[in-house]
Amino acid sequence: MKTIYTYHFSNRKFTCTIESNEKIIKLQERKAIESLQLLDTLSFDKIQVFKHSIRLYKGNFEIHLRDLDLFVQNKLDQYIPKLYKKLEESIKDYLRMEAKKKQKQNKKLNPQNKIFKVTIGATLMMVLLSSISLKTEDGKINESTSIETDSLNQENSFEENNTFSIPKEDIVETENRIEESNVQMQTTKEMQSPLEEENLSAMQNQENIVYLNYTKTDDLIKKEDASEEYEELANWCGEKWGMSPNLILMQKTQESEGDEENLMQIDWDKWAGEPIRAYNFRDNKYETFLLTNNPTEEQKANCTCITQNDLKNPKTNMSIGCVLLRKSAEYMDYHIMAALQCYNLGPGNMDKIFDKIKEETGQTKEEILSDQTNITFYNYTYVPGEGDPNYLSNVFQFIDEYGDSITFKHLQNGEVVEETLHVYNEERIL
Numbered sequence: 001m002k003t004i005y006t007y008h009f010s011n012r013k014f015t016c017t018i019e020s021n022e023k024i025i026k027l028q029e030r031k032a033i034e035s036l037q038l039l040d041t042l043s044f045d046k047i048q049v050f051k052h053s054i055r056l057y058k059g060n061f062e063i064h065l066r067d068l069d070l071f072v073q074n075k076l077d078q079y080i081p082k083l084y085k086k087l088e089e090s091i092k093d094y095l096r097m098e099a100k101k102k103q104k105q106n107k108k109l110n111p112q113n114k115i116f117k118v119t120i121g122a123t124l125m126m127v128l129l130s131s132i133s134l135k136t137e138d139g140k141i142n143e144s145t146s147i148e149t150d151s152l153n154q155e156n157s158f159e160e161n162n163t164f165s166i167p168k169e170d171i172v173e174t175e176n177r178i179e180e181s182n183v184q185m186q187t188t189k190e191m192q193s194p195l196e197e198e199n200l201s202a203m204q205n206q207e208n209i210v211y212l213n214y215t216k217t218d219d220l221i222k223k224e225d226a227s228e229e230y231e232e233l234a235n236w237c238g239e240k241w242g243m244s245p246n247l248i249l250m251q252k253t254q255e256s257e258g259d260e261e262n263l264m265q266i267d268w269d270k271w272a273g274e275p276i277r278a279y280n281f282r283d284n285k286y287e288t289f290l291l292t293n294n295p296t297e298e299q300k301a302n303c304t305c306i307t308q309n310d311l312k313n314p315k316t317n318m319s320i321g322c323v324l325l326r327k328s329a330e331y332m333d334y335h336i337m338a339a340l341q342c343y344n345l346g347p348g349n350m351d352k353i354f355d356k357i358k359e360e361t362g363q364t365k366e367e368i369l370s371d372q373t374n375i376t377f378y379n380y381t382y383v384p385g386e387g388d389p390n391y392l393s394n395v396f397q398f399i400d401e402y403g404d405s406i407t408f409k410h411l412q413n414g415e416v417v418e419e420t421l422h423v424y425n426e427e428r429i430l
Helices: 030-041 068-073 081-109 123-129 168-179 188-196 220-241 245-256 297-302 314-331 336-345 347-361 365-369 376-380 391-396
Strands: 003-010 013-020 023-028 046-050 053-058 061-066 116-118 134-136 144-147 208-212 276-280 285-291 304-306 405-412 415-425
Touching: 003 030, 013 030, 023 030, 030 081, 061 068, 208 391, 220 245, 220 276, 220 314, 245 314, 245 391, 245 405, 276 314, 285 314, 314 336, 314 347, 314 405, 336 347, 336 376, 336 391, 336 405, 336 415, 347 365, 347 376
Parallel strands: 003 061, 208 415, 285 304
Antiparallel strands: 003 013, 013 023, 046 053, 046 144, 053 061, 116 134, 276 285, 405 415
C-alpha cells in the first residue's frame, strides 16, 4: 500500500491530505507547511510534470503538488529550496532535449520551416524556466512530461547558503502533531518511514488520478439492486468490450436504475442505420453492428443486425451500450471521462464544448484529451444546452469507494493498451 501526500488549497487554505491504508488525515496551514518541509530532505526517483500539478515518486511514497499557480504566488517554494532547485534544473534539461526533437520534426513536417516559439503558461513554469522557451510545430508543450530517475539523480552543486535541511527535532515535532489527529492511521513510525528512508525501490505501474466533484449515493437499495442483478452480465460485457465491470454497472445504474426495457438508454433515432464497429477483446476480432428494424440479407451478411425488440433483452442492450461507449471513446481519443460525457451528449455537442474551451482558455481538444486526468471540459458541459451537464458526477455517485479504479482498453499500433483511472471526490483528495 502506497502512502500519498497531496498538497493543495482548500477554501484558500494550504492543505496536506495524507492517505495510507485507506485512511485519511488532513493537515492545514502551519502543519501542512511543516510537512512540506520534509520533502526537501529527499531525492525522488521520478517526477511527472503537468500544467497544473507535479507528482513525485519514491518507492511506495508519492507526493502531489496541486494548484501550482497558488503554490508559487504564496511563496511556498521557499520551504523546499533544494527540491525546487533540482526540479528547475531537471525540467530545463528535459525541455532542451525535447526542443531538439521538435526542431527535427518541424523540418520534416513544415516545408517552409516555420517554427513557432512558445512559452509555458502557468506561473510556476514561468518561475521554473525563466526565459526558457520551446520551438514546436503546434505551439504547445505536452500536457504531461516525465523526468526519469537518471535525470533526477544527477548531482547538482548548491551554494552553502542555498541548502536547506530540517533538524531531526523538527521532524519529530511535526510527526507528533500529526499523531495528535483523531483520525486512526498508521503509527508515527510507519508514517515517518516513507519520508526518511533513502533507498526505497522505484514506483511501479503508476496510475492516473482524477479529481471529480461527486458524492457517493445514499440510496444503497437502488445501487445494490441494480448492481447485484446485472453483475454477471457486466463481467461478461467488460471482458468482451475491454472495460471494467464497475464502469458498466455505474453507467447502467445512472441510465436506467435497472429498467430492462432500455438498460443503457440507447438512442435508437440517433444510431439506427449507422454501422458501428468495435473490437472484441475476448475473441480478438472486430465486430460490426447495425441498428435496424428491417435488415436486408446483405446487411445480415455484413453486420450483426439489432432491432428495437432485440434491445429489450438486457444482455443485448448492455452489450450494445458498451459498443456505443467504445464508439464515443474512439471519437474522444480514448479519454475515458470524455468518452462517458460523449455517450451522454454526443460528438457534436462535445465539439461545441471544446470550441468554447479553446476560445476562452486557448486549450485545444487534442491537448485536453492527451491527458487522462484533464477534465476541463466538465466545467463547460452547460454549453450545448441539452443532455445532462452533471453526467459524470451522476455516474460516479454509484462508485463503490472513493478512489476506486476504472479501466478501459484500446488498440494502439496493433497492441492492447489499458488505461486506468482512480476517481476521487474533490473533497476527499489523496
